[in-house]
Amino acid sequence: MGDDEQVDSTNAVDDQGTTEGEGRALLKRLRDAGFEGSDEKLALALGRPLEEVEGWMGAAEPVDDDVVMKARGIAKQRGVEELEQVSRGLRGLSADQKFNLLRGCEQWEMTSR
Numbered sequence: 001m002g003d004d005e006q007v008d009s010t011n012a013v014d015d016q017g018t019t020e021g022e023g024r025a026l027l028k029r030l031r032d033a034g035f036e037g038s039d040e041k042l043a044l045a046l047g048r049p050l051e052e053v054e055g056w057m058g059a060a061e062p063v064d065d066d067v068v069m070k071a072r073g074i075a076k077q078r079g080v081e082e083l084e085q086v087s088r089g090l091r092g093l094s095a096d097q098k099f100n101l102l103r104g105c106e107q108w109e110m111t112s113r
Helices: 020-034 039-046 050-057 065-077 081-089 095-111
Strands: none
Touching: 020 039, 020 050, 020 065, 039 050, 039 065
């Protein structure tokens, strides 16, 4: 993408005020928690090409309101919805604080297996 085409990850992509960065994070959580970390399985569930899903994961493709809406619905069906609610509760935290919190959760998950 050229400089004129770069997407501002702080702009809302839906009527709930979800930013592109938050939408991308939702997609990653859904993929990891609901589809065994598989881009292919997530693409199939969303009805989108694998290349597009890979583009979202690598931040090469913009996340749109349609995919965020579909991801929320699938997350609800698969019981991943709670993760989205937690994410919304984290909006006031800085990126570093969120990273450290998620890192701690991952470490806890690894030790509790």
